[in-house]
Amino acid sequence: MAEFLQFLISGLTVGAVYALVALGFTLIYNASGVVNFAQGEFVMLGGMVTVFVSAAGVPLPLAAVIAIGIAVAIGLLLHRFAIEPARGASAVTLIIITIGASILLRGLAAIVFDKQFHKLPAFTGDAPVDVLGAAVQPQSFWVLGGTAVVVLALYVFLEHTITGKAVLATAANRLAARLVGINTTTIMALAFGGSAAIGAIAGILVTPITLTSYDVGTLLALKGFAAAMLGGMGNPVGAVVGGLLLGLLEAFGAGYISSTYKDAFAFVVILIVLFAAPQGLFGRRVVERV
Amino acid sequence: MRALLNQRFITLVVLAAVIAALPLVFPSGYYFRVASLVWVSALAAIGLNILMGQAGQVSLGHAAFFGIGAYAVAIGPTHLGIPPWAALLVGAVLSGILAYLVGRPILRLKGHYLAIATLGLGVLVALVITTESRWTGGPDGMPVERLTLFGWRVSGSYTWYWVTGGLLLIGTWIALNLDETPTGRAFRALHDSEVAAQVVGVDVARFKLQAFVIAAIYASLAGSALAFMNGFINPDQAGFLHSVELVTIVVLGGLGSVVGSIVGAAVLITLPQALTIFQEYEHLLLGLIIIVAMIFMRNGIVPSLSGLMVRRTRS
Numbered sequence: 001m002a003e004f005l006q007f008l009i010s011g012l013t014v015g016a017v018y019a020l021v022a023l024g025f026t027l028i029y030n031a032s033g034v035v036n037f038a039q040g041e042f043v044m045l046g047g048m049v050t051v052f053v054s055a056a057g058v059p060l061p062l063a064a065v066i067a068i069g070i071a072v073a074i075g076l077l078l079h080r081f082a083i084e085p086a087r088g089a090s091a092v093t094l095i096i097i098t099i100g101a102s103i104l105l106r107g108l109a110a111i112v113f114d115k116q117f118h119k120l121p122a123f124t125g126d127a128p129v130d131v132l133g134a135a136v137q138p139q140s141f142w143v144l145g146g147t148a149v150v151v152l153a154l155y156v157f158l159e160h161t162i163t164g165k166a167v168l169a170t171a172a173n174r175l176a177a178r179l180v181g182i183n184t185t186t187i188m189a190l191a192f193g194g195s196a197a198i199g200a201i202a203g204i205l206v207t208p209i210t211l212t213s214y215d216v217g218t219l220l221a222l223k224g225f226a227a228a229m230l231g232g233m234g235n236p237v238g239a240v241v242g243g244l245l246l247g248l249l250e251a252f253g254a255g256y257i258s259s260t261y262k263d264a265f266a267f268v269v270i271l272i273v274l275f276a277a278p279q280g281l282f283g284r285r286v287v288e289r290v
Numbered sequence: 291m292r293a294l295l296n297q298r299f300i301t302l303v304v305l306a307a308v309i310a311a312l313p314l315v316f317p318s319g320y321y322f323r324v325a326s327l328v329w330v331s332a333l334a335a336i337g338l339n340i341l342m343g344q345a346g347q348v349s350l351g352h353a354a355f356f357g358i359g360a361y362a363v364a365i366g367p368t369h370l371g372i373p374p375w376a377a378l379l380v381g382a383v384l385s386g387i388l389a390y391l392v393g394r395p396i397l398r399l400k401g402h403y404l405a406i407a408t409l410g411l412g413v414l415v416a417l418v419i420t421t422e423s424r425w426t427g428g429p430d431g432m433p434v435e436r437l438t439l440f441g442w443r444v445s446g447s448y449t450w451y452w453v454t455g456g457l458l459l460i461g462t463w464i465a466l467n468l469d470e471t472p473t474g475r476a477f478r479a480l481h482d483s484e485v486a487a488q489v490v491g492v493d494v495a496r497f498k499l500q501a502f503v504i505a506a507i508y509a510s511l512a513g514s515a516l517a518f519m520n521g522f523i524n525p526d527q528a529g530f531l532h533s534v535e536l537v538t539i540v541v542l543g544g545l546g547s548v549v550g551s552i553v554g555a556a557v558l559i560t561l562p563q564a565l566t567i568f569q570e571y572e573h574l575l576l577g578l579i580i581i582v583a584m585i586f587m588r589n590g591i592v593p594s595l596s597g598l599m600v601r602r603t604r605s
Contacts, residue, residue, distance in 0.1 A: 086584065103576055
């Protein structure tokens with residue numbers, strides 16, 4: 001039981017990070033139809049900037065805010081100078097552009113920072129908390145709580161503010177949104193900024209547990225993309241559920257079956273799910289009209 | 291038809307001439323090596339282009355087949371006593387069979403779902419290669435026995451330049467001809483509209499699968515060639531980033547353009563070599579160049595340039 005609980009909590013912790021990355025994917029995908037493979041780099045930036053700014057003597061909370069600010073600025077620049085000029089290009093061209101952006105950001109991070117691994121101190125100490133026999137790092141609660149706050153904030157924003165509704169309208173039908181006077185370009189910029197902020201928050205929360213370096217973004221982007229697809233691309237609830245599910249799969253797979261094939265479980269399950277339900281778990285069935 | 295035949299013929303002659311002439315301007319053996327790398331990548335990219343450019347299906351895990359080809363010629367002779375040349379064939383057959391088996395369910399998916407499924411396949415193959423270190427040497431990779439053909443030991447960057455150049459010519463010839471066969475036309479019908487293709491009687495599932503198998507065999511042979519050439523192989527060759535590199539080559543050069551894949555490979559392989567003078571700025575510049583190229587030549591280098599030329603001559 002204690003063992004089960006241990007795997008459950010570590011799975012949810014990792015899954016929460018995947019969920020945040022997947023949410024970032026979803027937000028940008030909905031607003032602009034772009035699958036942003038540089039999403040993992042926002043997570044990297046969140047962690048790396050916080051590490052280096054706090055090492056320069058800035059208190060941790062302020063360093064975190066600066067990190068989020070920098071990530072948002074880079075997200076906006078990415079939209080303004082890479083995505084916006086390529087408007088109307090095919091999906092695969094846009095994917096290549098974001099992959100180019102991810103290579104660029106990784107290269108930039110390697111120059112501005114370095115190529116070492118870095119750690120942040122846990123926000124509230126390292127003494128494990130006993131939860132029904134399972135030893136849980138306090139930072140896990142920060143990750144889970146932080147994710148919950150982000151998800152809740154995003155929900156309130158989308159459902160209860162005019163701007164949020166404009167985002168949903170743009171996601172539902174871009175042309176119709178423009179026709180009712182929504183500035184879809186602004187909405188897209190907002191989505192890129194928001195995704196960058198969400199990614200950076202994920203990076204800051206998880207760095208005390210998993211370490212960070214200039215090249216952690218790729219694997220995170222893969223897992224986040226997988227989580228988003230598992231839930232059904234474009235569905236925020238699906239992204240969160242997909243992310244948590246992916247984390248749990250990995251934790252239980254590693255715990256009960258084989259830790260060397262930890263990364264494999266996620267992808268095997270995704271393949272199985274896609275074979276059974278080609279639109280993902282929560283995806284809408286799209287009827288193509290010809 | 292005659293004009294097309296001529297155009298294909300001219301393409302092959304020009305390619306052969308370029309391959310034959312390049313050594314005249316190469317100042318050192320290092321250039322032979324870089325050029326061989328370009329030929330190998332171009333071979334894999336031409337195959338992938340049949341899947342992506344002609345049949346219109348994305349594969350983000352194509353390096354898996356490249357890796358299978360590479361590890362077949364490494365594992366076959368070392369662990370199983372298969373002669374190196376036979377191991378190359380075994381790798382190609384294995385890649386073809388794997389593509390056939392997973393292709394049918396995977397290719398039912400569309401767009402991003404197809405992308406993630408192929409990506410998953412790629413990650414799984416790379417993971418098996420990295421983990422089964424008893425066979426593959428794990429993350430450190432493993433040495434590859436030299437290829438011997440009829441008692442002739444194929445080695446040295448000079449020799450491999452001609453071998454890979456020859457392979458590329460054959461690969462290009464097949465791809466150019468395929469375009470004009472009923473299969474090639476069926477691929478293009480698929481690309482434009484699956485529904486329309488189905489309506490006129492194209493067996494959509496079968497042709498998608500064919501394109502996938504052909505692309506896999508191309509990649510496998512390219513992987514084997516690279517492994518023989520380097521005399522060493524590591525899991526990076528099967529990894530996600532290499533898959534991305536192959537897709538980038540195809541898209542950068544031009545979807546559907548055989549020449550484009552070769553140009554794309556030449557740009558993407560030589561660029562990092564040229565950029566090493568900037569050392570730490572290498573990745574930054576590479577990313578920047580990819581972004582700028584895709585924004586300003588979104589159809590790829592070759593179609594964009596030829597489109598430009600057509601417009602010039604018209605005006």
